[in-house]
Amino acid sequence: AQTVTQSQPEMSVQEAETVTLSCTYDTSENNYYLFWYKQPPSRQMILVIRQEAYKQQNATENRFSVNFQKAAKSFSLKISDSQLGDTAMYFCAFMKQGTPLVFGKGTRLSVIA
Amino acid sequence: EAGVAQSPRYKIIEKRQSVAFWCNPISGHATLYWYQQILGQGPKLLIQFQNNGVVDDSQLPKDRFSAERLKGVDSTLKIQPAKLEDSAVYLCASSLGGPLETQYFGPGTRLLVL
Numbered sequence: 001a002q003t004v005t006q007s008q009p010e011m012s013v014q015e016a017e018t019v020t021l022s023c024t025y026d027t028s029e030n031n032y033y034l035f036w037y038k039q040p041p042s043r044q045m046i047l048v049i050r051q052e053a054y055k056q057q058n059a060t061e062n063r064f065s066v067n068f069q070k071a072a073k074s075f076s077l078k079i080s081d082s083q084l085g086d087t088a089m090y091f092c093a094f095m096k097q098g099t100p101l102v103f104g105k106g107t108r109l110s111v112i113a
Numbered sequence: 114e115a116g117v118a119q120s121p122r123y124k125i126i127e128k129r130q131s132v133a134f135w136c137n138p139i140s141g142h143a144t145l146y147w148y149q150q151i152l153g154q155g156p157k158l159l160i161q162f163q164n165n166g167v168v169d170d171s172q173l174p175k176d177r178f179s180a181e182r183l184k185g186v187d188s189t190l191k192i193q194p195a196k197l198e199d200s201a202v203y204l205c206a207s208s209l210g211g212p213l214e215t216q217y218f219g220p221g222t223r224l225l226v227l
């Protein structure tokens with residue numbers, strides 16, 4: 001079974017600074033998909049960014065980018081120019097064709113003014 | 114575009130009672146998911162529907178949990194009887210097509226079993 005590990009239960013960052021959240025996963029598959037979801041306090045979970053394993057180029061969405069290291073099975077999220085609205089739980093998730101999303105335990109990020 | 118709607122937002126019951134949650138997905142979304150999120154953990158899929166058919170219910174505790182999606186639109190998740198360990202947030206999500214499509218989550222129902 002696939003597992004997703006987020007080794008940082010909590011992190012904090014100063015406003016306007018850059019922070020990197022770590023995620024590793026375990027799979028024997030070659031084709032799969034990786035996701036970062038954001039869950040703000042008392043609000044809906046939303047997709048931040050996704051990466052297809054067959055793509056070598058790292059995905060980017062505005063201030064959010066990933067560092068996908070397929071051989072190392074690592075999928076970190078970098079948030080640049082952190083804003084107060086980035087305060088949330090961040091979940092890394094893995095999926096392969098035909099199986100459900102598997103989530104990590106999450107990292108609680110606090111952005112400090 | 115309206116998002117995924119869920120009700121109630123909060124529910125407190127005693128163990129051995131029953132409870133039901135309701136979800137209305139985004140209009141036109143064929144796939145609907147129910148997740149259980151226990152405090153301190155990521156969501157875990159309970160059941161996935163494609164239209165009104167079940168695609169995956171392998172992690173649904175079928176002795177006490179049931180779910181239906183009649184007419185392929187809204188869905189209900191029921192727990193009967195509830196146990197203390199069922200205390201969690203129950204999230205509903207929907208996607209336009211299959212699971213590789215982006216999943217859109219509702220606000221969740223927070224259940225406390227006393």
